[in-house]
Amino acid sequence: MINKFLFPSDNICNFCKDYDENLKHGLCKECRDRIEELHSKLDVKIDYVDELYVSLLYNRFTKDFIHQYKFNNKSHLFKTFSSYMNKTLNELGIFDYDLIIPVPIHRRKEAIRGYNQSYLLAQEIAKYNNKPLFKDILIKNKWTREQNKLNLHERRLNLRDSFLVKKEELILDKKILLIDDIVTTGMTLELCGKELKENGADKIIALCLSTPIR
Numbered sequence: 001m002i003n004k005f006l007f008p009s010d011n012i013c014n015f016c017k018d019y020d021e022n023l024k025h026g027l028c029k030e031c032r033d034r035i036e037e038l039h040s041k042l043d044v045k046i047d048y049v050d051e052l053y054v055s056l057l058y059n060r061f062t063k064d065f066i067h068q069y070k071f072n073n074k075s076h077l078f079k080t081f082s083s084y085m086n087k088t089l090n091e092l093g094i095f096d097y098d099l100i101i102p103v104p105i106h107r108r109k110e111a112i113r114g115y116n117q118s119y120l121l122a123q124e125i126a127k128y129n130n131k132p133l134f135k136d137i138l139i140k141n142k143w144t145r146e147q148n149k150l151n152l153h154e155r156r157l158n159l160r161d162s163f164l165v166k167k168e169e170l171i172l173d174k175k176i177l178l179i180d181d182i183v184t185t186g187m188t189l190e191l192c193g194k195e196l197k198e199n200g201a202d203k204i205i206a207l208c209l210s211t212p213i214r
Contacts, residue, residue, distance in 0.1 A: 014080045015065055025087075026080040034061040039088045042213060046186035048193030049178075051205045053092060055084045058182060058212040066181060066210060075115050081209050082124035085179075088207065089129065096175060097205055099132045100125060103180040103192055104140040104163070121209065122179040137171060138192060139164050163192055165199040172200035183208040 011019055013028040020028035027035075036057035046052060056062050068074040069081065089095070102122035110116050119135055126133035142162035165171070176196060183189060183206070193204040 014077055025083040035059075035084075036062070037084065037087075038211070039091050041092070042183075042211065044186065044213065046193070046206070047190050048197050049186070049189050049204050049206050052183065052186070052189070053088055053094060053205070053207045054183065054211045054213075055081075055088045055208070056210040057214065058210040062210055070113075070117050070181065073114065075117075075120060078117070078120035078124060081181075082121045082128075085121060085125055085207055085209055086128050089125070094177075094205065094207070095129075097131070097177040097203075098174040099134055099171070100177045100179060101134055101138050101171075101196070103178065103188055104135075104138055106140045106142065118180050121181065125177075125179060125207075131177070134170060137165060137167055138196060139166060160191075163195045165195050168199040171196060173202045174200075175203040175205065176201050178204055178206045179208075180206065181209045183211045183213075 011021055011023060013020055013023065013031055014026040015031040016028060018028050018030075022029070024032060036059050038054050038057055040054060042052045042054055044052065058066070065074075065077060066081075069077040100122050102116060102118035105113075105116050105118070116135075122133055122135075125131075140162055141164045178189065178192060178196070180189060189204075189206050189208075193206070196204060
């Protein structure tokens with residue numbers, strides 16, 4: 001069902017561009033075989049995040065295409081990635097949430113990149129699951145360096161006071177599905193969760209596309 005919803009007539013693999021009549025998640029069998037699916041709850045503690053789920057292992061193959069998605073203007077890959085994330089929700093029965101919020105990026109970075117990669121994922125997830133999506137409740141009001149180049153202490157300092165909630169009445173007592181692309185230390189999720197909970201959210205369920213954590 002997910003495949004038909006996101007890829008109604010495409011027979012070209014989103015990754016290698018080969019033709020395949022039996023695409024799943026928009027990918028040919030060879031590319032699918034190189035992806036390591038997790039679809040699991042991570043048993044790691046992140047303050048202000050009640051549950052954390054991840055769809056794919058961040059292996060060398062997946063890493064390359066996520067990097068292209070984020071930094072090389074391959075925004076069309078959101079279809080494949082969100083399809084795997086929807087599979088996680090379906091397989092694990094994650095339906096008890098009120099609304100979806102993507103991890104934000106600074107407006108200047110979004111203008112340079114042309115899109116917020118987490119928002120594109122969240123948009124498809126919201127459409128498929130018929131849930132409300134709010135892009136401008138949680139915003140990033142400070143320009144920061146890329147987190148993947150920093151250690152844990154530097155990441156915390158880099159993100160400090162960079163997230164802000166607007167229209168807090170829309171999240172009061174709500175269970176929120178928070179969408180991001182990659183989770184490593186969990187610092188971004190923690191600070192987003194902190195801002196959401198301090199402004200009235202009841203529960204934070206994080207769903208991330210990929211992680212290097214097995």
